[in-house]
Amino acid sequence: MIKISSHEIGHMFGISHCVNANCVMNGTNHLPETDSHFARACSLCQQKLSSSIKFNNQKRLVELRNFFEKQHLNTELTRAEQDLNLLK
Known part of the structure; x- marks a missing residue:
């Protein structure tokens, strides 16, 4: 449901x-x-989203990481953490 809604x-x-x-x-x-x-x-799609609605990408990734962690979505959690590390 998360993937379809996000899509x-x-x-x-x-x-x-x-x-x-x-x-x-x-x-x-x-x-x-x-x-x-x-x-x-x-x-690429994150860039498209950012140009559509200005947002703080680091804050967004932290919130996504926290959500994935709370929901025990470990694969997505790992990817969000990797994205955050790239921003450092």
Whole structure:
């Protein structure tokens, strides 16, 4: 549900389907395909989102990391932590 909601909200902010990376904005045709994608936007889609709605990327990643940790979404937690480390 998180991936589908995030994907559809991305469309609401004007982001099209992503073909550049494993990304929440990838188009999917069935649930197993959706499950294989990340619950986060790739760097390109994050840039598109940032140009659409200005936000503090570090704050956003901290909040995502905290959410993933609380929900025990360990794969996504690891990726959010990697993204945060890149910003340091």
